[in-house]
Amino acid sequence: MTLSAAQVAPQKPWQSSPKEMAPTFLLLLASLAASVAVVAITPMKGKLAYAFLFFIFGTASLSIRKWRIRGRAAAADAIVSSIALTGATLVFTPVISILATTISHGVKGLHWSLFTQTMFSASYQDPISAGGLLHALVGTLYLILISMILSVPMGILTALYLTEIKGPGANFIQFIVQAMSGVPSVVAGLFIFASIIVTTPIKASAIAGAFALSILMIPTVTRTAQEVLLLVPNDLREAGQALGATQWKTVATIVVPAARNGLITATILGVARIAGETAPLLFTIGGSDKLNWNPFKDYQGALPFYVWKGLLMGTPESIQRAWTGILILLILVLLLFVAARTLGGRRMKSK
Amino acid sequence: MAEKVAPPSPREITTKPRVSDRVFRGTVTGVGMLSLLILTLIGLFLALRGFQTFKSEGISFLTGYKWESVTSDSGKVTNVFGVGAMLIGTVLIALVALFVGVPLSVLCALFLTFYVPDRLKKLLVSVVDLMAAFPSILYGLWGYFVLMPMAEYWAKLLYKYLRWIPIFDAPQPFFERSPFIAGLVLAIMIIPIVTSVSREIFAQTPLDRIQAAYALGATRWAMIKTVVLPFGSSGVVGGAMLGLGRAFGETVAVFSVLNVVFKANFHILYGAGGNVASMIILKWGEAVGDETKALLAAGFVLFVLTLLINMAANSIVKRTLKSGK
Numbered sequence: 001m002t003l004s005a006a007q008v009a010p011q012k013p014w015q016s017s018p019k020e021m022a023p024t025f026l027l028l029l030a031s032l033a034a035s036v037a038v039v040a041i042t043p044m045k046g047k048l049a050y051a052f053l054f055f056i057f058g059t060a061s062l063s064i065r066k067w068r069i070r071g072r073a074a075a076a077d078a079i080v081s082s083i084a085l086t087g088a089t090l091v092f093t094p095v096i097s098i099l100a101t102t103i104s105h106g107v108k109g110l111h112w113s114l115f116t117q118t119m120f121s122a123s124y125q126d127p128i129s130a131g132g133l134l135h136a137l138v139g140t141l142y143l144i145l146i147s148m149i150l151s152v153p154m155g156i157l158t159a160l161y162l163t164e165i166k167g168p169g170a171n172f173i174q175f176i177v178q179a180m181s182g183v184p185s186v187v188a189g190l191f192i193f194a195s196i197i198v199t200t201p202i203k204a205s206a207i208a209g210a211f212a213l214s215i216l217m218i219p220t221v222t223r224t225a226q227e228v229l230l231l232v233p234n235d236l237r238e239a240g241q242a243l244g245a246t247q248w249k250t251v252a253t254i255v256v257p258a259a260r261n262g263l264i265t266a267t268i269l270g271v272a273r274i275a276g277e278t279a280p281l282l283f284t285i286g287g288s289d290k291l292n293w294n295p296f297k298d299y300q301g302a303l304p305f306y307v308w309k310g311l312l313m314g315t316p317e318s319i320q321r322a323w324t325g326i327l328i329l330l331i332l333v334l335l336l337f338v339a340a341r342t343l344g345g346r347r348m349k350s351k
Numbered sequence: 352m353a354e355k356v357a358p359p360s361p362r363e364i365t366t367k368p369r370v371s372d373r374v375f376r377g378t379v380t381g382v383g384m385l386s387l388l389i390l391t392l393i394g395l396f397l398a399l400r401g402f403q404t405f406k407s408e409g410i411s412f413l414t415g416y417k418w419e420s421v422t423s424d425s426g427k428v429t430n431v432f433g434v435g436a437m438l439i440g441t442v443l444i445a446l447v448a449l450f451v452g453v454p455l456s457v458l459c460a461l462f463l464t465f466y467v468p469d470r471l472k473k474l475l476v477s478v479v480d481l482m483a484a485f486p487s488i489l490y491g492l493w494g495y496f497v498l499m500p501m502a503e504y505w506a507k508l509l510y511k512y513l514r515w516i517p518i519f520d521a522p523q524p525f526f527e528r529s530p531f532i533a534g535l536v537l538a539i540m541i542i543p544i545v546t547s548v549s550r551e552i553f554a555q556t557p558l559d560r561i562q563a564a565y566a567l568g569a570t571r572w573a574m575i576k577t578v579v580l581p582f583g584s585s586g587v588v589g590g591a592m593l594g595l596g597r598a599f600g601e602t603v604a605v606f607s608v609l610n611v612v613f614k615a616n617f618h619i620l621y622g623a624g625g626n627v628a629s630m631i632i633l634k635w636g637e638a639v640g641d642e643t644k645a646l647l648a649a650g651f652v653l654f655v656l657t658l659l660i661n662m663a664a665n666s667i668v669k670r671t672l673k674s675g676k
Contacts, residue, residue: 048505077570084466087458091546092475094539095482098493105496154382161383165376169384175665176387182593182661183654184600185487186628187393190650195396215389222386247368248375269484276486279602282632307488311495311607319496326489337484341477 027065031057055086099330106327109320114328119289119301124310124318133325135291139206139302140332142295143285144271146210147217152267154214155221159266162222163229164251181219188215189280197284204286206295209302212280221270228262229255261343268340275336276329278304303329394654401648404641408432412648418613418634420642432645434652436615440530440625444605445598447534447619452541453591459542460549461579465571476550483543491607494536499608502532506620521621528610530624536604541594548590552583552671582674589667596660600653602628627653 016024035053039045044053059082067075114132122131158177162170192212196202232255240250256263281287286299287309303325310322368376398405405412407430415433422428459479463472506526513519526532556579564574605626611633612623631646631653638646 046504048508073570073573077572080572080575081466084458084462087455088462088475091455091459091542092478094493094498095478097497098485098489101493101497102489154385157379157382158386161379165379165383167380167383169380173383173386175662176390178665179658179661180386180390182596182600182657183390183393184602184628184657186600186602186631187397187650187654187657190631190647191393191396194400194647195392198400215393218386218389246372246375248371251375272484276488278486278488279628279632282635304486304488307492308603311488311492322492326486326492329486330489333484333486334481337481 023065024062027061028058031061055082058082102323102327102330105320105323106330109324110327114324118291119306120291124313124321125315127317128320128324133301133303133306133321133328135289135301136303136306136325137328138291138293139285139288139300139305140275140329142206142300143209143213143281143302144275146207146295147213147274148267148271150210150214151217151221151270155218155266155270156225156263158218158222159225159229160251162226164247164255177219177222180215181223183215184279185216185277186279188212189283191215192280193283202296204284204299205297206285206292206300209281209285209300210295212284213274213277216277216280217270217274220273221266224266224269225259225263228259228266231262232258265340265344268336268343272333272336272340275333276304278308281305282308303332394651394658397647397651397654400644401651404432404645404648408645411435412645413438413652416613416615418630418645420638420645428641430641430645432642432648434627434630434649436613437611437625437627437630437649438652439615439617440611441599441627443617443619444530444534444537444609444624444626445595447531448537448541448598449591449595450538451535452538452594453545453587455538456542456545456590456594457549457587459546460553461575463546463550464553465575465579476547479543479546482539483547487540487601487604488607490536490540491604494532494604494608498536499527499532502535503527506531510620518617518619521618523621525622526620527622528608528624529620529622530609530616531619533605533609533624533626534619536608537598537601540601540604541597544597545587545590545594548593548668549583549587552586552590552668553579555672556582583671586668586671589664589671592660592664592667596657596664599660600628600657602632605629606632 031054034057035050038053039049059079062082063075063078066078109128111129113129115134115137117132118135119131119133120135158173161167162174162177189212192208192215196211197204197208202208236254236258237250240254241247245253281302281304285302285305287305288299288301290299290301292298292300307322307325307329310318310320310325313319408415411433413433414435415431416436417431417433419431420428421430463475463479467475503526506529507524509519509531510521510524510526514521560578560582561574564578569577606629609624609626609629610622611625611629613625614623616623616625627649631649634642634646
């Protein structure tokens, strides 16, 4: 006799029912009331006091309840649970605050001529309706494009070396790539200044900036690409070899196409890594306020540089510019991030 | 009646790769080695350009507190370059960042690994990754306009109640742009990397041990205490060191919220600190000639410092991840 569907309806006996949740909820409410009361009668004041007292009262009351029901170990468990929850809350609060302040400050300065004008004829101290950041957008676009051309092939080929060739030096190169991902951005800028700008005919320009950014982008692309290539099942490689394909054919026609979405994700993550970098640009692009269509010559502007100038200038108008600039930069980064996530997610599903 | 079939001529079997393969392997290996070349070149060029400074200043480049380039009326330039105060400041700020950031990251990683339902977990992990993708100048801007007013108040509280502890004392009650505030901003910036490394390591905890602990009647905390933490602690140390490397090299965000002063200051609440990376961009604007070289030398010091920390951190993390398999 087979079981009917009604009999096997899944149950989750370990989950607390609403009836069991009620005391927890009441205790939290009571601790909130208690903290308000304590703040009212003692000299303590401010949001900090509320948060602190609520944490203390909430943790204490919940753990005492657990102690009475299930003993000491359960009480310790309850305390740690609420500490972990508090820790996670403290981690996520700044993210919300950062997003909220950037949006609320940034949208005040948004207007269409931002995208059609440059700062050539306007000063940072002017109201934000004068001038725009077209030059910075063009600069950032150039920086991203050139960095991609430089670092994506190199990153993916390095990843192929680490996953497909696995030569005698693979472990060492892996180590080097990891070390490279820790190079401070300011050092990347200084290096390009000391090596390229001082000694070669290439002066401060978009391409010099892109060189510096590539140093930061290559390790990101390599590491993500490597992870993706490792996900390609070995059966596929063996199938290719069994059909008589050379390694080159196997990699080019089987492994790389199989990992295509992941490799695009690697590229996007690399771009997200460098799109907002400021420090290397301070040494390498010159930070022009003029529109410059030539990425190989003359000073270039960039969005982070625009924000940086606005912040350093320190007047209310220039700071408004900084917020608006960072909002546009943040939108760019968010778009890249979501794109990387969706592509990555699709790959996981198709597996 | 069998027809005679000529036996197939013997084939030569070889393991020698074809030309296309040799080209492929050669190219990929060559590109793979490029990253080594780049890393070497970074060290080489910065050391080369900074060599003159190292020679003229000697060890006092690392221990001296003064950074001066004075041109007298007769046109003679007197230079004194020392990054001692900046190194002290860098370490101090990084320690504040670790002290605040690492416990929060570990708690957050535990929370994400063992407490959160799967659906919410995916979202929160994305948020942590997003934190890592925020531009550092965004942290600087936010730190200056949002965090600093709050942190100043916290600093006042610490000063009021804990000033008997030497590091919370201050020569004057001036708390703006202090190492404490810079450390807090950095703490938020290192949280994503420490959290994701810790999470990765906690997730590698052998499942049979976790289930054994539960089967013996352990609560969640007892399981974490007896299984997860002993297994993952060295990996967390590695993650913290990765964060430390990040904290040493961070530039723009620290510069935005720190008052760089060429003096050794151990009072974290007092608004005068140092930071090698911030000092470099502070001085870069007006630097000419020898001072530029000295700044490149400072960059070299920073490079070596972060490189060593990162290498140590990576090997620790790698070892822990391996021990779980």
